Amino acid sequence: MDEGHERAAFTAMTEGTAGDWAIIGADFRGFAGGLADRVLTHLKLLDGDFGGFPVDRLQHSLQTATRAHRDGRGEDYVVMALLHDIGDTLGTYNHPDIAAAILKPFVGEDLHWIAQHHGIFQGYYFFHFLGMDRDLRENFRGHPNFEGCEEFCRLYDQAAFDPAYDTAPLAFFEPMVRRLFAAPRNSIYLKAMDPA
């Protein structure tokens, strides 16, 4: 698969050496550089996935991001909006956690919180139709990011199901995704990322 690539010599980490980890570290930096591509590839899995909604999940994601962008939101916010439902495929029962985890090293705490809690706040618009409590978000009333999350759902997420809306294509957002994922702000691996 990766013929010709150098490999560490250990068979258990207890036998690892600095030389082994130099090999792995160099490889990791190359792999990390492909993160934006992997995110975009995964986002495309939402294409054609309607789930009964008027637009598929990719169009919903693009429309959420388009609305945020046209409303003057910053790039970090727009990328958060684009990716907020990326977890629908693997996180079928907790999709906001997936987006929040992917975004965590790259965005501020407020945007991470919005991504993580948008499912509960979005529920205000439909939980009562499913026998659930639409006011579940009230558990977070008074939290510093309550208004921000309420606003994200009201202005962009709940409004992004219009097939007639002039939604920007994924190509429009790709440079933003690449810029955001170019370098993490918060990660326990930050020190190891420095090749010097």
Ligand SMILES: [Fe+2]
């Ligand atoms: Fe969602």
Ligand SMILES: [Fe+2]
């Ligand atoms: Fe959504």
